[in-house]
Amino acid sequence: MERRAAQGLTLIEVTIVMVLSTLVVMGMISFYISSQSTWMAGSTQALAQRDATLLIETISDRVRQATLAQPFNSPDALHQGVILRDHTMTETWRFWWSAADSLVHQGPGLNDDLGPVVASRVTRFQVDTLTRLVEIRLVELRAGGGQLVRMSSAAALYNRGGQAP
Numbered sequence: 001m002e003r004r005a006a007q008g009l010t011l012i013e014v015t016i017v018m019v020l021s022t023l024v025v026m027g028m029i030s031f032y033i034s035s036q037s038t039w040m041a042g043s044t045q046a047l048a049q050r051d052a053t054l055l056i057e058t059i060s061d062r063v064r065q066a067t068l069a070q071p072f073n074s075p076d077a078l079h080q081g082v083i084l085r086d087h088t089m090t091e092t093w094r095f096w097w098s099a100a101d102s103l104v105h106q107g108p109g110l111n112d113d114l115g116p117v118v119a120s121r122v123t124r125f126q127v128d129t130l131t132r133l134v135e136i137r138l139v140e141l142r143a144g145g146g147q148l149v150r151m152s153s154a155a156a157l158y159n160r161g162g163q164a165p
Helices: 011-065
Strands: 068-076 079-085 091-098 103-107 122-129 133-142 148-156
Touching: 011 079, 011 091, 011 103, 011 133, 011 148, 068 091, 068 122, 091 122, 103 122
Parallel strands: 079 122
Antiparallel strands: 068 079, 079 091, 091 103, 122 133, 133 148
């Protein structure tokens, strides 16, 4: 009696190969989705950090041109604004937090809104002044993924000119 060599695959072998292939493909898909979500979270946080930096730089540039800075609540101590004045005490520029859109706006006056400085939502904006220093105590932005980005800085008032009080 002669034995014939087995040809083809049995149903059990095909099923095992299919299950293993499915597990491998599902693992690859899971890794891809995890990598994408990590990349997206990092990207949105980086954008919020960039916006916070741009906001602080914009305020600092204007502060350096001013003689006097006056912080004010807009509308409360967690959301403030700052009025910048020249040596004649004329208001030259202003930054304020708007409750309507949770953005920090800028302009030559409250009625002259040139729009938001950056597009990221600001959850806290706190400013304080010392004799020749404007302290941006806290700029807190919420990134798209929900992470909070916090920054602070200070800028000196250079244009004192000996004429300001």
